[in-house]
Structure formats: structure tokens, C-alpha cells
Amino acid sequence: MSAVIVNQVSKVFNVDKPNHVDALAEIELVIEPGEFVSLIGPSGCGKSTLLRLIANLIEPTVGNVLVNGKPAAQARLDQDYGMAFQQAGLFDWRSVEKNIELPLELKGWDKARRRARAQEMLELVKLPEFARHMPWQLSGGMQQRVAIARALAAHPPLLLMDEPFGALDEMTREHMQAELLQICAATGTTVVFVTHSIPEAAYLSDRVVVMSPRPGRITEIIDVDLGAKRNEDTREADVFYDSITSIREALRGIEHAAVRGGVDDR
Amino acid sequence: MSLRRVLQAVVPPAIFGLVFVLGWEAIVKGFDLKPYFLPAPSAIWSAFTDNLDLVRSAAMVSGANALVGLLVGTLLGVAASFLLMRFQILNELVSPLAIALNAVPIIVLVAVFQNMFASTSEIPRRLMVTLIVFFIVLVNVAKGLRQVHPTHLELMRSYAASPAAILTKTRIPNALPYLFTALKIAAPTAVITAFVSEYFGGRQNGLGYFIPSNFANSKNAVAWAYVIGACLLGLTFYLVSVLLESIIKQSRGAAPGGATT
Numbered sequence: 001m002s003a004v005i006v007n008q009v010s011k012v013f014n015v016d017k018p019n020h021v022d023a024l025a026e027i028e029l030v031i032e033p034g035e036f037v038s039l040i041g042p043s044g045c046g047k048s049t050l051l052r053l054i055a056n057l058i059e060p061t062v063g064n065v066l067v068n069g070k071p072a073a074q075a076r077l078d079q080d081y082g083m084a085f086q087q088a089g090l091f092d093w094r095s096v097e098k099n100i101e102l103p104l105e106l107k108g109w110d111k112a113r114r115r116a117r118a119q120e121m122l123e124l125v126k127l128p129e130f131a132r133h134m135p136w137q138l139s140g141g142m143q144q145r146v147a148i149a150r151a152l153a154a155h156p157p158l159l160l161m162d163e164p165f166g167a168l169d170e171m172t173r174e175h176m177q178a179e180l181l182q183i184c185a186a187t188g189t190t191v192v193f194v195t196h197s198i199p200e201a202a203y204l205s206d207r208v209v210v211m212s213p214r215p216g217r218i219t220e221i222i223d224v225d226l227g228a229k230r231n232e233d234t235r236e237a238d239v240f241y242d243s244i245t246s247i248r249e250a251l252r253g254i255e256h257a258a259v260r261g262g263v264d265d266r
Numbered sequence: 267m268s269l270r271r272v273l274q275a276v277v278p279p280a281i282f283g284l285v286f287v288l289g290w291e292a293i294v295k296g297f298d299l300k301p302y303f304l305p306a307p308s309a310i311w312s313a314f315t316d317n318l319d320l321v322r323s324a325a326m327v328s329g330a331n332a333l334v335g336l337l338v339g340t341l342l343g344v345a346a347s348f349l350l351m352r353f354q355i356l357n358e359l360v361s362p363l364a365i366a367l368n369a370v371p372i373i374v375l376v377a378v379f380q381n382m383f384a385s386t387s388e389i390p391r392r393l394m395v396t397l398i399v400f401f402i403v404l405v406n407v408a409k410g411l412r413q414v415h416p417t418h419l420e421l422m423r424s425y426a427a428s429p430a431a432i433l434t435k436t437r438i439p440n441a442l443p444y445l446f447t448a449l450k451i452a453a454p455t456a457v458i459t460a461f462v463s464e465y466f467g468g469r470q471n472g473l474g475y476f477i478p479s480n481f482a483n484s485k486n487a488v489a490w491a492y493v494i495g496a497c498l499l500g501l502t503f504y505l506v507s508v509l510l511e512s513i514i515k516q517s518r519g520a521a522p523g524g525a526t527t
Binding site for chain 1: 417420421427435
């Protein structure tokens with residue numbers, strides 16, 4: 001059973017209104033369990049919209065989305081996925097552990113079980129001693145780690161991430177990428193990861209989905225083969241640079257097409 | 267806060283205040299100003315200590331009016347802000363009104379209220395304070411309930427949270443600092459409203475009555491003694507509200523700013 005199936009999905013915002021937007025057109029994507037898939041493309045290509053469709057935060061105009069073999073709406077009700085955003089989005093009136101416990105609270109877990117799971121997740125993201133801290137006492141990178149711990153607290157098989165490291169500095173960012181890979185390897189979680197950073201997509205992904213704007217389409221899917229174990233040496237390996245080059249060329253193709261399109265319109 | 271920083275914050279204004287009072291005393295004595303023009307601080311102080319019981323009982327009357335209006339106005343304001351959040355149409359009707367009221371001296375309504383109730387009733391003044399507090403609390407708390415971080419709402423939706431859970435775990439905690447900011451604005455306003463309401467007639471028992479009546483009788487030092495009482499009452503209300511706000515600020519790192527409307 002595939003982790004995610006996006007079946008002939010189109011999304012139009014403000015249907016039948018003057019300000020309507022064709023966000024996505026005829027998207028077809030299948031993601032297998034345990035895969036790490038990045039969505040990359042210029043702004044306005046609908047990568048975040050696609051992620052939100054998988055999360056059932058919005059409904060497709062045409063087509064359907066299956067998560068874990070069930071309709072996306074059912075998967076959301078079953079909390080089959082965890083989600084992390086560019087802003088950590090921690091609740092500033094809750095302590096770190098209470099933030100991680102929130103999805104479990106909503107599932108109706110009792111307090112002892114929640115506490116134990118929160119501690120387990122804090123150890124996974126290497127912040128065990130910060131359970132009682134308040135979010136504002138943590139650095140940006142630490143807050144993002146708590147957000148990832150929260151997203152994974154219910155042990156969902158799928159993790160959806162929308163530019164989660166976009167607001168971090170380069171050093172923290174690379175560190176977090178390595179940790180995310182370790183966490184995914186340890187938990188076997190499938191990841192759909194929205195980014196606009198080419199090296200980030202290349203370093204993390206098994207496959208990179210390259211998208212083009214107006215309307216958002218998938219133009220190319222690039223396999224990245226960096227081997228099972230990626231580490232800091234990977235960032236200097238030739239095969240890493242080759243991947244970066246092929247992603248970049250795919251993105252350039254979009255750019256050129258857009259420029260040609262602009263000329264043709266005149 | 268370290269002792270050094272406390273001293274740095276307190277000592278300069280204290281010295282300034284002392285110099286100001288001494289200068290005032292010197293000018294009154296030096297130019298031989300008449301008490302009906304400006305009494306000396308020493309004369310005001312002795313009027314204050316001589317009439318301490320009278321000032322205190324007047325302060326209790328004005329303070330009770332301010333406190334009752336503050337509490338009732340806050341309760342009603344919070345209740346109404348939930349309705350505004352729940353019913354968008356109500357929000358569109360009431361919000362412009364609340365903002366427009368800010369441009370109108372609604373304090374004059376106290377004359378209307380006075381006409382509705384017996385002349386011995388404290389209700390008109392309390393009603394006036396309630397009304398003014400109500401709109402300050404309403405506008406701020408409604409903002410706190412509505413302006414929730416979009417990421418928080420998306421997260422709650424991803425957890426399949428019920429509307430009740432979104433309210434209790436997201437909107438209400440988000441609105442809490444807005445409530446305390448509203449109280450910080452409303453508390454001194456409640457005291458001022460209580461004083462000014464007493465100027466419009468009704469029972470002759472509050473600070474707002476005794477200040478002008480003593481001036482009218484040329485008992486200027488006594489009038490100033492009531493002014494001291496008014497300052498102390500206003501400060502008490504303000505300090506309590508600042509203390510409440512600082513407690514919530516400390517637990518969250520920072521509190522959002524609030525609007526006066």
C-alpha cells in the first residue's frame with residue numbers, strides 16, 4: 001500500500017470569481033512508505049498547496065488524494081500524519097513537553113502515557129533536559145526540533161513539512177537536516193518535504209519533485225541516489241553535486257519556458 | 267531585578283519629585299502667594315492629615331463605584347467578545363460602533379442615567395464606568411480571540427480538533443494577554459470615569475464631588491487634600507492591573523500590545 005497517492009488532482013482557488021487562481025493542474029504523484037520526497041519549484045508553483053491537499057487542510061477541486069490507503073479526510077481524522085511548518089508554531093503558553101503532548105491530548109491519551117511519550121520524543125530530538133522550559137527560552141533551531149517532536153509524537157507513518165528549516169541559519173540548517181535523516185531512519189517515517197533550497201532537496205531526498213508555476217504542474221521527478229547512509233561527507237561527494245546539477249537544470253528549464261512564454265504572448 | 271537597577275529606576279524620579287515639592291513650597295513662601303491662589307505643600311499635607319478620615323471615606327465611595335463598574339464591565343465585555351467571535355455579522359455591526367464611540371465623549375451619558383434613577387442612587391455612575399470598561403475589554407479580547415496564529419489553526423485542523431478544543435486550547439489562551447492589557451487600560455480609566463461622573467450631580471459623597479465643592483468654598487488646601495486622595499486611588503488601581511499583567515507576561519516571555527478602543 002502506497003503512503004500517498006495523488007490522483008489527477010487540480011486545485012482552483014476562488015472558483016467562478018474574477019480573482020480565481022489555477023493553483024495546481026493534473027497532479028499525479030505516488031509516494032511509497034519510507035520514502036523521502038521533496039517538492040521544489042519557484043514561488044507560486046503550488047508546492048505548499050500540494051502539501052496542504054495531502055494534509056486535507058484544503059480540498060481538491062478535481063481528483064482525489066489517498067493517504068495510507070484511505071481518503072485524505074479520513075487520514076486527517078485518524079491523525080495518520082504529523083505536520084511541521086516554517087514557523088515552529090509552538091503554543092507560547094505551554095511548556096515544551098505540553099506542546100509535544102497536544103496532539104496526544106486531542107487523541108484522549110491519559111496524562112502518564114502522554115508524559116512518557118513526550119519524554120521519548122524529546123530524547124529523539126536530543127532535548128531531554130528542556131521538557132519544562134517555555135518555548136521563548138529556546139533558540140530557533142531548538143524550537144523547530146520541538147515542532148518536529150510534536151509532529152512525530154503520535155508516531156504517525158507520514159510527516160508533512162513545509163519549509164521547516166527556511167528560517168534557520170545555514171549551520172543550524174545543515175545540522176537539522178542530518179538529524180531529520182537520522183530520525184526518519186530510526187522511525188521509518190515517510191516524509192513529504194517542501195523546500196526552495198536545491199542543496200537541501202538533494203541532501204535529504206530519495207526523489208525530488210520539480211514543479212512549475214501557473215498553473216502548478218510536476219515537470220520532472222529526479223531520483224537522488226546518495227546511498228542509504230548520508231553524512232557530512234556526502235555534502236562534498238561528486239554524486240551530491242551531480243544531483244544538485246540535475247535539479248538545477250530541471251528548474252532552469254522551467255525558467256526558460258516561462259521567458260519564452262512571455263515573449264510568445266506579445 | 268538587582269538592587270542596583272531598582273535604585274537606578276527609583277532614585278532619580280524621587281529626587282526630582284522632592285525638588286519639585288521643595289521648589290513649590292519656596293515659591294509660595296517667597297512670593298507670599300495667597301492660599302486661594304495656590305496653597306503650599308505643607309498646608310496641603312496638614313489638610314490631608316487633618317481630614318484623613320473624610321478623604322478616606324470619599325475615596326471608598328469613588329473606589330467602590332470604579333471597582334464595581336470595572337468588574338461588571340469586564341465580565342460583560344468578555345461575554346460579548348465571545349459572541350462577536352462566534353457571529354461574524356455581530357462583529358461587523360459592533361466593531362465600527364465601538365471605534366466610533368471612542369471619538370464621542372460618552373461620559374455625558376451620565377447625565378442621562380442620572381435622570382433615569384433616584385438622585386441618591388450610585389447606579390448611574392457605576393453604569394457609566396461599566397459602559398466605558400465594557401468597550402475597552404470587548405475590543406481587546408475580541409481581537410485576541412480572533413487573531414490566532416494561522417499556523418496554530420492549521421495545526422489544530424491537522425489534529426482533527428473539535429471547535430470546542432480549538433476554543434479552549436487555542437483561542438482563549440491566545441486572548442488572555444489581551445484581557446490583561448485591556449485591564450491595564452481600563453483600570454485607571456474606570457477611576458477617572460468615576461470621578462468625572464460625580465461632577466455631574468447625584469449623591470454628594472465622592473472625591474469628584476469634594477474637590478470642586480471645597481474649591482468653591484475657598485478651602486483650597488482641603489480640595490488639594492482630596493486631589494491627593496484621588497491620585498492615590500488612581501495609582502492603586504493602575505498598580506494592581508500592572509501587577510496582574512506582569513504575571514502573565516513573565517509566564518510567556520512577552521505580551522502583545524493592546525488598543526485603547
